[in-house]
Amino acid sequence: MSIDITVKYPKMHETWLWFRQRSIQGTCWLLLLWLSMGALHAAPEVDARLEAKLEQYLQLTTHDQKAAAELLQQIAPDITALTPAATKVRFNGYLTSQLSLEKNYPAADQLLQENWQIAEQQQDADIWAEVLADHLQQYWGRGESARAVSYLDTLLQYAAKATQSRVRYYAWNTAARFQSWQGKYELALASYHQAYASIEHDENPRTPFRKMYLKSSIANLHGSLRNYPLAITTIQEGLAESKNNPDLASHVTDFYIQEGYVLVEVGELEAALQSYQQGLVSARNLKDTFSEALLQNNIGDIYLRQRKLDLAASYFEQSLAFGISKQDKPTIALSTFNLGYVQVLQGNYEKGIAQMQAMIKEFGTLGGKADLLAYLLELADAHRFAGKHQDEADVLRQYNQLSSEIFQTDREKQLNQLQEEFSAKEKTKEIAVLTQQNQLKEVQIERQNLQQIVTMLIGVVVVLASCLLFLLYRKVRQANLKLKEANDKLAYQSLRDPLTGLFNRRSLLEHMERRQQSDRRIAAPQLTDGFILLDIDFFKHINDHYGHAAGDAVLVEIAKRLTTLTRTDDMVWRWGGEEFLILLRRVDMTALTNFTQRVLDVIGSSTITFGKQQLQVTASAGFLTYPFAGLDEQTLNWPKALQLADMALYLGKVHGRNRAYGLLGLNQPYQDIAAKLETDLSLAIEQGLVEVVLVEGPAKDLRH
Template sequence: MSRWAGWARWVVTGWALLGAWGVGAQEAAAPPPLPAEVIAHLRQLVELGLEQPDEALRRLRSEPVSPESRPWLRYTEARIQLSRGNLAAVRTLYPSAQPPADALALHVRALLARREGQSERAAAWVDQAMAVVSPLCPTPIPEAAAQREACPLPLWVDLVALATRQGLAQGGGAAGLERIERAMAWARQRRAVDLQAQLYLERADFHQVHDEAAKVDATLTEALALPGLSTRRRVLLLNYQAGMAAQRDQRPRQGELLEEALELALADKQLRLAAVLRGNLADFHVHQGRPKEARQLAELALPVLQRFDDVSEPAVRHNLALALIDERAFDAARSQLARLQEMPTQERVAERAAGLRELGDAWARAGQYKEALALFHAERKLMQAHQAQAKEQALEEVRQSLGSAQKEAELALAKSSNEVTQQTLENQDTLRQVAVAAGVLLALCLGLGGMFWMRARVAFRKLRHNQDLLKALSERDALTGLANRRQFHAVMAARGAQALEGSLVLIDIDHFKRINDGHGHAGGDVVIKTMADRLSQAVRDGDMVVRWGGEEYLVYAPTLKGTYTKQWVERLMPVLCGTPITLPDGHTLDVTCSMGFVTLPIPPLGVTLGWERALNWADLALYAAKNRGRRRAIGIAGLHVNDEVSLAQVESDFDGAASAARLSLVQVLASPAGG
């Protein structure tokens, strides 16, 4: 995808998610009680502030002030200031030196923390606020009017949305659906249609993350049928539907939904919302090969988004850069990308990597291979760093598990030791009184000592087992069972400084992101596992197969040399890509791959390389295969230079070296998938 403004999920929490304070331990209070209609009115001012912040603030300052309303008025002003990107005003209203007094302050601080990318801190604020507000909105809904009036429903709905999203981002979120349904019951009881629509969007997001497409569609259909739905909420729902259509590669449907949403937004004078929709339409036209239309839409959207310091501005600039590249306006595209690089981002690593890949593909289509290659390596570096961090987190969890096991062993030893000591003291006292009991006491001590020894042995056996588990987890990929980077690095380290011999083959599944977008992560995992199984069956004894990261694999064949490597790749290609893969949803996919390979020493001069450099050359060959249309393998068959300066020049201009006959390449084309 290009960059898609995740509007439906983001607007409902207040347009901008901002902030950054330390999370204090002091327990915050419940928000002061106000009549439900007053809270609903203040929520309408927050909604007005999304488009007209100055007018919303003017109306807010004319509201009557009382001890009960003052915290709510301050909270509403902070939400409006958030919508215009005025962080200084928000921090004046809620100074960081002051602990949050109530759930309203906790919510504002959570929004601020999310804006600054401090997700853990935001989660802590949200959890504290939920603990305060949730008891005020119990289910079943109380019959007593006074108890029902105590529920600050708009605040609770916003907190439920944030808490649910945090759970989904952390890979869980099972409790999220139950919270959504509880809040939905209250919204229906209050006949709060727009709050219902907000919760429908959260429910749709929950089902989307869990690859439940039919439930996503049913949820959105129910939401659009709500009587009395505001234009803004209808537009947000249509935008979300368009996003789902894009993920399912239903591009015509995506365009229709976005055009309908834009028409409604403009008719309702929702200019900021219209700017976000224009940015999403720019994404649509980029994918449809219409860069002129994409550029015009992005240029219309950007001034409005800049005025509000809108978080979707980076996505729109990204789409504008893609359109400019396709129009061959390279200097203008570089200018947009330079501005984009200066902007903070809230994107996850996978989204940033997809953006780099998309820009690299655009530069390659335009024949600008220097930029394309730089982005290719930037994407790879980003993913490698992310995978290293994820692996370290997993290892830390295992280390903590080991630490717990060791502590259990130490506690068992200490407990047993205390028992022995206590019993010995008692025995000594008894011994002074009854000498004949000495033998009995000795037997008792021996028994306790034996029991202590057995318990210690069991504890240390468990510790040793966990250490073995740590080693296994650190060297194998959990999904495929293949070796991982760590194990490959260990094998290479064992070789010492000697030059590498044999063949390195890098394999990359073509268009894997489309598989993930169209069939969910479960479908993507099946493809990765199936390709790994096929690869494992195709290699020879002594070869090492590594899941190199994401959709990439590495084969190290230490005894595969000369022209035999090309012959082996010719046999491997149909094994990997010749049979369609059946997914959990019943679809079958023709999956293809690209490969890059190098055999060492490289003929005819017998050039030798260290393993890291050899891997980089295989990487360059893989990039050449992808750049020439994928579904093929490119191998380095010959190298006609042997000095360090010339080798560095080949690395910096791989295609140029091939054209200048300093480098000889061979190509293996894949047969049609399924054929």
């Protein structure tokens, strides 16, 4: 629940409507009009001379941090007890940031506390907005995200009420960056637009710089939300304005890089190439060597996609030379890896693959696990080009294991974030209690004054109080209804994949927990369910050759086909990337095998339309009944069953794709062969320990 600190009475036009509807006499609404004047908020008093110096400090922070720190020390003696509260809060905020850069957190916290006390005393929306933004930014920067998020909701309230354009910009921009970090892109986009509206007509010298920063941030968010046309429009607006202002020249390069990324995502490689080349010219003019190296790699990647290998190699080599000169390990690793891929495509398989494998190890030390996934897929492709299908399968297995680890890590992060948000709400309640106490004190003082002035109109005041309580109750009720709608929507989205609308992994965890608590298996032990785990063949090539938009179209279409094929009480999950999982209710192995045949047929028998392209798609799968082979679920639980289905799926990948392997049963007791099943299913099958059935997809002569 949020508390409004500054507004004690309803807005003037709302109060007039209330009286008019109830036919209160003219003297009553005149009194109400007089009381409502106290709710109008004016900009806080500031020291114009000190404010000008603080603006100069901001300008220096963009290019000379040392000079900025020195100027801040020169301003410090001018901050006295007579300095207006708004100016003092602003200076303290800048000094807090400077102290945090120096890791002097105790002194920074002391200033934060001083500003909080000033805000409580002044009860001014602009001061509260700046103080709350400082608190959020400071604790977020220190990694205390749970504490930072506790200030977000209140910050959003005061950002909307602030009157100074600089404060509104700072508050909304801080909120937007934090919301984007949380992954709440729609909310972040709205906050960035509020920040832009705050300075749209501002004549501050920093306004053009701030606008370009906001346009770049908004374009990035549109890209994250796959709003590619809006992203391109925003980028082109930013380019047009940056080119016409020499002070914004550094933004030109950044906008060209953004434009290239978006155009690659929509498959317009030639247009992306032109953007990157223009960005390269801009970077060289500005002597921005780091951007130049990045653009060289991006240009080389496009030529690689177009199989213009010599051109690609030349740009990767230029990027590599820069990385070596600057001892920049990420640039060296990426350029070397790409050059290895070029060699593979040129037929120099052994040397190219060795070079790529060496860089895979380097990436493991430089970046996160998620970044490593894309490189593993490139390495798997290299093995395929070299005809080393077993090595390809090994890399894909490594990719699958890493994906599972990332999924587990992401799930833990989600749980931590939920805990942080819960803690934030508790912190918000604590803040609300403090502000309520301040409100009560102010109301008591005002009530004593009003009793001396309006004794004759005490009855009107009572009616007014009742009206205010009613309006407050109605607003709280509306807010609670909106919160419930938002929670319901969040609960739905948390269990669904945003692209395909299918269930996600989290929903499977909840479903299997409910299944374990059910007594259905006890009541009808002869009935089994069926798991089918399938993976789209050569999905990466669809993304590479036709763009990620084509890949998304394929995923959406296959999701529709699988949903149409299944029954009402069956379930279909998007398991991750290009993988899908199907749970069939009450089926035996014969029915499961027949259904798997239908799945391969419905995927592979007809093409998928994307623009003017007709994409032929097939899938590989692994399937089994659950409980499996008569084993109880305590002996072989569902994660182990899915692991067996996954290994069966990769058998299909290794043996030619467009096929599915089903596990019929075990030829020896499970306890005797469990280790082999969990480590090398292929060997277990060769030794006759597992009985399998092969289901093949549509004949190859029906496919492109």
